[in-house]
Amino acid sequence: MRKTQQRTAILEEIRKRKDHPTAYDIYHTVREFLPNISLGTVYRNLEMLSREGIIRSVDTGGEQKRFDADTTDHPHFRCLSCGRVDDLPPDLMKQTLNAAGKNLGDRVVCGVNLEYVGLCRECAARQRFLKERDN
Numbered sequence: 460m461r462k463t464q465q466r467t468a469i470l471e472e473i474r475k476r477k478d479h480p481t482a483y484d485i486y487h488t489v490r491e492f493l494p495n496i497s498l499g500t501v502y503r504n505l506e507m508l509s510r511e512g513i514i515r516s517v518d519t520g521g522e523q524k525r526f527d528a529d530t531t532d533h534p535h536f537r538c539l540s541c542g543r544v545d546d547l548p549p550d551l552m553k554q555t556l557n558a559a560g561k562n563l564g565d566r567v568v569c570g571v572n573l574e575y576v577g578l579c580r581e582c583a584a585r586q587r588f589l590k591e592r593d594n
């Protein structure tokens with residue numbers, strides 16, 4: 460019963476978020492109403508949910524594994540400064556898939572892991588990146 464409750468809380472939390480949280484991010488929120496939960500439990504549940512295909516883990520070059528409640532194919536943008544991961548329009552992925560299909564000969568392409576990296580809006584603004592670029 461307790462296990463089900465933990466799993467449900469973790470799943471609900473990840474479905475609420477668009478920022479591709481790490482296990483720690485989820486733990487930080489969920490322990491507010493499940494004070495006895497451990498980081499290990501959160502991590503194991505996230506691993507299990509992604510093995511079952513209910514959520515997915517994001518293939519990023521980032522240091523910490525991030526999780527996504529959206530299991531459809533879509534590209535990500537990872538900020539090299541703060542580490543946040545945002546969704547990008549699926550069209551970008553379709554274009555890449557089409558291009559790949561033309562160039563990969565008789566291989567069978569089933570999907571693509573596409574990650575753009577750079578600076579998110581907030582970090583770019585902070586570093587005056589946009590201002591300098593537009594000058």
Ligand SMILES: [Zn+2]
Binds near residue numbers: 540579582
């Ligand atoms: Zn950032």
Ligand SMILES: [Zn+2]
Binds near residue numbers: 479527529533546
């Ligand atoms: Zn995503």
